[in-house]
Amino acid sequence: MIHFGIIIFILAAYWFPRIGPLGRSMREIDGSGRELRNDALNPLLDRGYLRKNRKKSNGISLMWDIRGLYWCQIQAIIQIIVIILLELSLGDQKGYVYEVIWKILAVWILTGIIIYYCIGYYYISVIRKNYKEETDIKKKWKPFQRYEELQTHAETMNYQEDFAKVQNKVSVYFRKKGNTEKISETIHADGLFQAYITKTGSRVEIFALIKTEILSDTVIEELNEIYQKKIQNKLKGNIAMSPVFFVYLICVQKASQEFKSLIGNEIIQKKDKYCLPTGIVFDEKKLYIAGQKDEYGQAEYQYLKDKISNILGVSINAEEKNEKKQHEL
Numbered sequence: 659m660i661h662f663g664i665i666i667f668i669l670a671a672y673w674f675p676r677i678g679p680l681g682r683s684m685r686e687i688d689g690s691g692r693e694l695r696n697d698a699l700n701p702l703l704d705r706g707y708l709r710k711n712r713k714k715s716n717g718i719s720l721m722w723d724i725r726g727l728y729w730c731q732i733q734a735i736i737q738i739i740v741i742i743l744l745e746l747s748l749g750d751q752k753g754y755v756y757e758v759i760w761k762i763l764a765v766w767i768l769t770g771i772i773i774y775y776c777i778g779y780y781y782i783s784v785i786r787k788n789y790k791e792e793t794d795i796k797k798k799w800k801p802f803q804r805y806e807e808l809q810t811h812a813e814t815m816n817y818q819e820d821f822a823k824v825q826n827k828v829s830v831y832f833r834k835k836g837n838t839e840k841i842s843e844t845i846h847a848d849g850l851f852q853a854y855i856t857k858t859g860s861r862v863e864i865f866a867l868i869k870t871e872i873l874s875d876t877v878i879e880e881l882n883e884i885y886q887k888k889i890q891n892k893l894k895g896n897i898a899m900s901p902v903f904f905v906y907l908i909c910v911q912k913a914s915q916e917f918k919s920l921i922g923n924e925i926i927q928k929k930d931k932y933c934l935p936t937g938i939v940f941d942e943k944k945l946y947i948a949g950q951k952d953e954y955g956q957a958e959y960q961y962l963k964d965k966i967s968n969i970l971g972v973s974i975n976a977e978e979k980n981e982k983k984q985h986e987l
Contacts, residue, residue, distance in 0.1 A: 661745065664767070665738050671771045672734040673720060702781065724781055730774040737767055799890075800882040801904050801933050804919040812922040815974060817938055817945035821869055821909050824938065824970070828852070828867050828907075831969045841892070843884050845870060846877045851884055855893070857900075862893060865969065866906035873910050873917040873937075901930040905962045907970075908937040921946050927955030934962035947974060 702708050702724060709725050722728045741763065748756050819827075832838045832854045843851040849870035856863045866885075870877050910917055921937040925948050932955055935948040947966070950959045967974045 661741060665741060668734050668738055668767060672731050672774060702784065705784065707781065707784075726777040726781070727774065730770065730777060733770050734774075737763070737770065799885075799902075799928075799931055801885055801906070801931075802878045802881040802920065802935075804878070804916065804923075812949060813947040813974065814944050815972065816943060817970075817972070818943055820940065821938075824907070824909060825852075825867065825869075827971060828854070828865070828969055832856075832865070839892070841888050843888065845880050845884070846874075847871055849877065851881065853889055855889065861901040861903060863965075864889060864902065864904045865965070866904070868906060868908045869910075870908070871911050872914050873908060873920065874914065875916055878916060878920065901932065903932050903958065903962060903965075905934040905936065905966050907966065908935070910937065910939055912941045913939045921948050924949040924951040925959075926951040927959065932958035932962060934959060934966065936966050945970070945972070945974070 707725055708723055709728055721731055744756075744759060744763070748759070832840070835856065837856060839855045841851075841853040841855070845851050845868070847870065849868070851866065851868050853864060853866045868881065908917070908921065917937060917939070921935045925933060925935065927933070927950070937946045938944070939946065947963065950956060963974055
Protein backbone atom coordinates (compact mmCIF):
# COMPACT_ATOMS: atom_id res chain seq x y z
CA MET A 659 0.00 0.00 0.00
CA ILE A 660 1.35 3.38 -0.96
CA HIS A 661 2.10 5.61 2.05
CA PHE A 662 -0.16 8.53 1.11
CA GLY A 663 0.36 10.11 4.53
CA ILE A 664 4.11 10.44 3.94
CA ILE A 665 3.52 11.86 0.46
CA ILE A 666 1.10 14.43 1.89
CA PHE A 667 3.68 15.25 4.57
CA ILE A 668 6.34 15.91 1.89
CA LEU A 669 3.94 18.06 -0.16
CA ALA A 670 2.97 20.08 2.93
CA ALA A 671 6.60 20.53 3.99
CA TYR A 672 7.79 21.75 0.61
CA TRP A 673 4.73 23.47 -0.88
CA PHE A 674 2.81 24.97 2.05
CA PRO A 675 5.69 27.43 2.76
CA ARG A 676 5.39 28.44 -0.90
CA ILE A 677 2.04 30.07 -0.10
CA GLY A 678 2.52 30.44 3.66
CA PRO A 679 4.79 32.57 5.90
CA LEU A 680 8.01 31.71 4.07
CA GLY A 681 6.40 32.61 0.76
CA ARG A 682 4.98 35.88 2.04
CA SER A 683 8.42 36.91 3.23
CA MET A 684 9.88 36.43 -0.24
CA ARG A 685 7.05 36.81 -2.71
CA GLU A 686 7.44 40.51 -3.36
CA ILE A 687 10.97 40.19 -4.68
CA ASP A 688 11.16 36.71 -6.18
CA GLY A 689 8.59 37.69 -8.77
CA SER A 690 5.73 35.35 -7.93
CA GLY A 691 3.54 37.74 -6.02
CA ARG A 692 3.81 40.84 -8.18
CA GLU A 693 6.15 42.34 -10.80
CA LEU A 694 9.55 40.74 -11.15
CA ARG A 695 12.41 43.17 -10.71
CA ASN A 696 15.16 42.43 -13.22
CA ASP A 697 17.73 44.82 -11.83
CA ALA A 698 20.08 45.28 -8.91
CA LEU A 699 17.18 46.43 -6.72
CA ASN A 700 16.30 42.76 -6.29
CA PRO A 701 18.87 41.44 -3.75
CA LEU A 702 18.34 37.80 -4.79
CA LEU A 703 18.76 38.57 -8.48
CA ASP A 704 21.79 40.72 -7.75
CA ARG A 705 23.43 37.76 -5.95
CA GLY A 706 22.48 35.25 -8.65
CA TYR A 707 19.93 33.38 -6.51
CA LEU A 708 17.07 33.42 -9.03
CA ARG A 709 16.59 30.86 -11.79
CA LYS A 710 17.45 32.07 -15.28
CA ASN A 711 14.49 30.27 -16.86
CA ARG A 712 11.92 31.46 -14.33
CA LYS A 713 8.53 32.57 -15.61
CA LYS A 714 7.79 36.27 -15.39
CA SER A 715 4.31 36.03 -14.00
CA ASN A 716 2.20 38.00 -11.54
CA GLY A 717 0.51 34.81 -10.40
CA ILE A 718 1.73 32.50 -7.64
CA SER A 719 3.29 29.40 -9.23
CA LEU A 720 3.84 26.10 -7.42
CA MET A 721 7.59 26.16 -7.99
CA TRP A 722 9.97 28.67 -6.47
CA ASP A 723 11.77 31.16 -8.69
CA ILE A 724 14.58 31.06 -6.14
CA ARG A 725 17.20 28.60 -7.29
CA GLY A 726 18.02 26.79 -4.02
CA LEU A 727 14.37 26.30 -3.02
CA TYR A 728 13.44 25.24 -6.53
CA TRP A 729 15.97 22.39 -6.50
CA CYS A 730 14.79 21.34 -3.06
CA GLN A 731 11.30 21.02 -4.53
CA ILE A 732 12.68 18.96 -7.42
CA GLN A 733 14.30 16.69 -4.82
CA ALA A 734 10.93 16.34 -3.07
CA ILE A 735 9.28 15.30 -6.34
CA ILE A 736 12.01 12.66 -6.80
CA GLN A 737 11.36 11.42 -3.24
CA ILE A 738 7.63 11.03 -4.00
CA ILE A 739 8.41 9.12 -7.20
CA VAL A 740 10.82 6.83 -5.29
CA ILE A 741 8.17 6.13 -2.63
CA ILE A 742 5.57 5.26 -5.27
CA LEU A 743 7.99 2.98 -7.15
CA LEU A 744 9.11 1.34 -3.90
CA GLU A 745 5.56 0.59 -2.84
CA LEU A 746 4.60 -0.71 -6.28
CA SER A 747 7.63 -3.00 -6.48
CA LEU A 748 8.16 -4.11 -2.87
CA GLY A 749 4.93 -3.21 -1.15
CA ASP A 750 3.88 -6.83 -0.70
CA GLN A 751 7.38 -8.06 0.24
CA LYS A 752 7.94 -6.35 3.54
CA GLY A 753 11.21 -7.74 4.71
CA TYR A 754 14.65 -6.60 5.79
CA VAL A 755 15.49 -4.88 2.49
CA TYR A 756 12.17 -2.98 2.55
CA GLU A 757 12.80 -1.70 6.09
CA VAL A 758 16.38 -0.63 5.30
CA ILE A 759 15.25 1.27 2.23
CA TRP A 760 12.54 3.03 4.27
CA LYS A 761 15.05 3.99 6.96
CA ILE A 762 17.29 5.51 4.28
CA LEU A 763 14.27 7.26 2.78
CA ALA A 764 13.25 8.66 6.17
CA VAL A 765 16.72 10.10 6.75
CA TRP A 766 16.73 11.53 3.21
CA ILE A 767 13.28 13.10 3.63
CA LEU A 768 13.98 14.67 7.03
CA THR A 769 17.44 15.91 5.99
CA GLY A 770 15.99 17.39 2.81
CA ILE A 771 13.30 19.28 4.75
CA ILE A 772 15.86 20.66 7.22
CA ILE A 773 18.08 21.81 4.36
CA TYR A 774 15.06 23.33 2.58
CA TYR A 775 14.11 25.46 5.57
CA CYS A 776 17.72 26.45 6.31
CA ILE A 777 18.11 27.64 2.71
CA GLY A 778 14.75 29.45 2.90
CA TYR A 779 15.61 31.36 6.04
CA TYR A 780 19.04 32.21 4.67
CA TYR A 781 17.31 33.90 1.74
CA ILE A 782 14.99 35.68 4.18
CA SER A 783 18.05 37.01 6.04
CA VAL A 784 19.36 38.39 2.72
CA ILE A 785 16.00 40.08 2.12
CA ARG A 786 15.78 41.52 5.63
CA LYS A 787 19.32 42.86 5.51
CA ASN A 788 18.57 44.54 2.20
CA TYR A 789 15.27 45.89 3.59
CA LYS A 790 17.00 47.32 6.66
CA GLU A 791 19.58 49.09 4.49
CA GLU A 792 16.80 50.53 2.32
CA THR A 793 14.83 51.60 5.40
CA ASP A 794 17.85 53.42 6.80
CA ILE A 795 18.30 55.18 3.47
CA LYS A 796 14.60 56.02 3.30
CA LYS A 797 14.72 57.63 6.74
CA LYS A 798 17.40 59.98 5.42
CA TRP A 799 15.72 60.58 2.07
CA LYS A 800 15.88 64.12 0.71
CA PRO A 801 13.19 64.35 -2.00
CA PHE A 802 14.20 67.91 -2.93
CA GLN A 803 17.41 66.99 -4.69
CA ARG A 804 19.29 68.76 -7.46
CA TYR A 805 20.73 66.66 -10.30
CA GLU A 806 23.42 68.91 -11.70
CA GLU A 807 25.28 66.03 -13.35
CA LEU A 808 22.31 65.12 -15.59
CA GLN A 809 21.26 66.74 -18.82
CA THR A 810 18.92 69.60 -18.05
CA HIS A 811 15.52 69.27 -19.66
CA ALA A 812 11.85 69.08 -18.71
CA GLU A 813 8.42 68.72 -20.19
CA THR A 814 6.61 72.05 -20.30
CA MET A 815 3.21 73.41 -21.13
CA ASN A 816 1.56 76.81 -21.02
CA TYR A 817 -0.13 77.62 -17.73
CA GLN A 818 -1.93 80.93 -17.25
CA GLU A 819 -3.35 80.78 -13.72
CA ASP A 820 -1.90 82.59 -10.70
CA PHE A 821 -0.98 81.09 -7.34
CA ALA A 822 -4.32 81.87 -5.69
CA LYS A 823 -6.16 79.77 -8.30
CA VAL A 824 -3.58 76.98 -8.04
CA GLN A 825 -3.94 76.91 -4.27
CA ASN A 826 -7.73 76.81 -4.57
CA LYS A 827 -7.59 73.90 -7.03
CA VAL A 828 -5.35 71.94 -4.69
CA SER A 829 -7.60 72.66 -1.71
CA VAL A 830 -10.77 71.64 -3.57
CA TYR A 831 -9.16 68.44 -4.89
CA PHE A 832 -8.09 67.15 -1.47
CA ARG A 833 -11.27 68.30 0.24
CA LYS A 834 -13.25 66.14 -2.19
CA LYS A 835 -10.79 63.27 -1.85
CA GLY A 836 -11.14 63.13 1.93
CA ASN A 837 -9.10 60.99 4.34
CA THR A 838 -6.18 63.39 3.90
CA GLU A 839 -3.98 65.02 6.53
CA LYS A 840 -2.67 68.53 5.87
CA ILE A 841 0.57 70.10 7.09
CA SER A 842 1.24 73.84 6.64
CA GLU A 843 4.55 75.62 7.24
CA THR A 844 5.97 79.05 6.50
CA ILE A 845 9.30 78.95 4.69
CA HIS A 846 12.06 81.39 3.79
CA ALA A 847 11.06 84.96 2.77
CA ASP A 848 7.31 84.60 3.43
CA GLY A 849 7.06 81.44 1.38
CA LEU A 850 4.51 78.68 1.91
CA PHE A 851 4.70 74.89 2.25
CA GLN A 852 1.51 72.81 2.30
CA ALA A 853 1.58 69.01 2.27
CA TYR A 854 -1.38 66.65 1.86
CA ILE A 855 -0.78 63.10 3.13
CA THR A 856 -3.00 60.20 2.12
CA LYS A 857 -2.55 56.59 3.19
CA THR A 858 -3.90 54.46 0.35
CA GLY A 859 -3.86 50.73 1.04
CA SER A 860 -0.25 49.69 1.65
CA ARG A 861 1.31 52.92 0.40
CA VAL A 862 1.65 56.57 1.37
CA GLU A 863 0.84 59.35 -1.10
CA ILE A 864 2.10 62.88 -0.51
CA PHE A 865 1.43 66.06 -2.45
CA ALA A 866 3.25 69.26 -1.55
CA LEU A 867 2.41 72.75 -2.76
CA ILE A 868 5.27 75.21 -2.31
CA LYS A 869 5.41 78.95 -2.99
CA THR A 870 8.58 81.00 -2.91
CA GLU A 871 9.69 84.10 -4.81
CA ILE A 872 12.92 82.49 -6.04
CA LEU A 873 14.10 78.95 -5.34
CA SER A 874 17.55 78.91 -3.72
CA ASP A 875 19.75 76.30 -2.05
CA THR A 876 18.65 77.71 1.31
CA VAL A 877 15.00 77.10 0.47
CA ILE A 878 15.76 73.60 -0.87
CA GLU A 879 17.52 72.66 2.36
CA GLU A 880 14.62 74.09 4.34
CA LEU A 881 12.15 71.99 2.32
CA ASN A 882 14.12 68.81 3.00
CA GLU A 883 14.22 69.67 6.70
CA ILE A 884 10.44 70.17 6.75
CA TYR A 885 9.95 66.84 5.00
CA GLN A 886 12.15 64.98 7.48
CA LYS A 887 10.94 66.68 10.66
CA LYS A 888 7.26 67.21 9.90
CA ILE A 889 6.15 64.62 7.35
CA GLN A 890 8.51 61.75 8.11
CA ASN A 891 8.10 62.01 11.87
CA LYS A 892 4.33 62.14 11.51
CA LEU A 893 4.26 58.98 9.41
CA LYS A 894 6.74 57.18 11.69
CA GLY A 895 6.52 53.46 10.89
CA ASN A 896 4.47 53.98 7.74
CA ILE A 897 7.31 55.75 5.94
CA ALA A 898 9.62 52.78 6.53
CA MET A 899 7.11 50.03 5.78
CA SER A 900 5.22 51.47 2.81
CA PRO A 901 6.08 52.66 -0.69
CA VAL A 902 6.07 56.48 -0.84
CA PHE A 903 4.56 58.34 -3.82
CA PHE A 904 5.56 61.99 -3.59
CA VAL A 905 4.76 64.74 -6.07
CA TYR A 906 5.51 68.38 -5.33
CA LEU A 907 4.66 71.60 -7.13
CA ILE A 908 7.02 74.56 -6.59
CA CYS A 909 5.56 77.90 -7.64
CA VAL A 910 8.09 80.67 -8.30
CA GLN A 911 8.01 84.07 -9.94
CA LYS A 912 11.12 83.44 -12.03
CA ALA A 913 13.27 80.38 -12.72
CA SER A 914 16.60 80.36 -10.90
CA GLN A 915 19.47 77.97 -11.62
CA GLU A 916 18.43 75.99 -8.55
CA PHE A 917 14.91 75.64 -9.96
CA LYS A 918 16.33 74.39 -13.27
CA SER A 919 18.53 71.74 -11.67
CA LEU A 920 15.76 70.59 -9.30
CA ILE A 921 12.83 70.43 -11.71
CA GLY A 922 14.41 70.69 -15.13
CA ASN A 923 16.22 67.35 -14.96
CA GLU A 924 15.44 63.71 -15.52
CA ILE A 925 14.93 62.11 -12.14
CA ILE A 926 16.18 58.71 -10.96
CA GLN A 927 13.52 56.74 -9.09
CA LYS A 928 14.49 54.78 -5.98
CA LYS A 929 12.95 51.53 -4.83
CA ASP A 930 9.68 52.28 -2.99
CA LYS A 931 10.45 56.05 -3.10
CA TYR A 932 8.78 57.50 -6.17
CA CYS A 933 9.03 61.25 -6.66
CA LEU A 934 7.90 63.72 -9.31
CA PRO A 935 9.17 67.32 -9.09
CA THR A 936 6.99 69.86 -10.89
CA GLY A 937 6.89 73.63 -10.88
CA ILE A 938 5.21 76.76 -12.21
CA VAL A 939 7.14 79.86 -13.31
CA PHE A 940 4.63 82.72 -13.29
CA ASP A 941 6.80 85.13 -15.30
CA GLU A 942 6.96 82.56 -18.11
CA LYS A 943 3.41 81.26 -17.57
CA LYS A 944 4.83 77.76 -17.82
CA LEU A 945 4.29 74.47 -16.00
CA TYR A 946 7.42 72.27 -15.76
CA ILE A 947 7.40 68.49 -15.21
CA ALA A 948 10.66 66.65 -14.52
CA GLY A 949 11.52 63.86 -16.94
CA GLN A 950 12.16 60.19 -16.15
CA LYS A 951 15.79 58.98 -16.23
CA ASP A 952 15.28 55.29 -17.07
CA GLU A 953 12.74 52.48 -17.29
CA TYR A 954 12.63 51.60 -13.58
CA GLY A 955 9.62 53.21 -11.90
CA GLN A 956 8.08 54.26 -15.22
CA ALA A 957 4.56 53.17 -14.23
CA GLU A 958 4.86 54.99 -10.90
CA TYR A 959 6.20 58.08 -12.67
CA GLN A 960 3.19 58.08 -15.01
CA TYR A 961 0.87 57.66 -12.03
CA LEU A 962 2.34 60.77 -10.41
CA LYS A 963 2.00 62.70 -13.69
CA ASP A 964 -1.66 61.72 -13.83
CA LYS A 965 -2.04 62.88 -10.24
CA ILE A 966 -0.70 66.39 -10.86
CA SER A 967 -2.78 66.49 -14.05
CA ASN A 968 -5.95 65.73 -12.07
CA ILE A 969 -5.12 68.21 -9.32
CA LEU A 970 -4.48 71.12 -11.72
CA GLY A 971 -7.16 70.07 -14.21
CA VAL A 972 -4.75 70.03 -17.16
CA SER A 973 -3.72 67.40 -19.71
CA ILE A 974 -0.04 66.47 -19.58
CA ASN A 975 -0.28 62.92 -20.91
CA ALA A 976 2.59 61.78 -23.10
CA GLU A 977 0.23 61.01 -25.97
CA GLU A 978 -0.87 64.61 -26.38
CA LYS A 979 2.23 65.98 -28.07
CA ASN A 980 0.52 69.19 -29.08
CA GLU A 981 0.09 70.22 -25.44
CA LYS A 982 3.68 69.67 -24.32
CA LYS A 983 7.25 69.74 -25.64
CA GLN A 984 10.79 68.95 -24.59
CA HIS A 985 12.25 72.21 -23.39
CA GLU A 986 15.90 73.11 -22.79
CA LEU A 987 16.14 75.39 -19.78
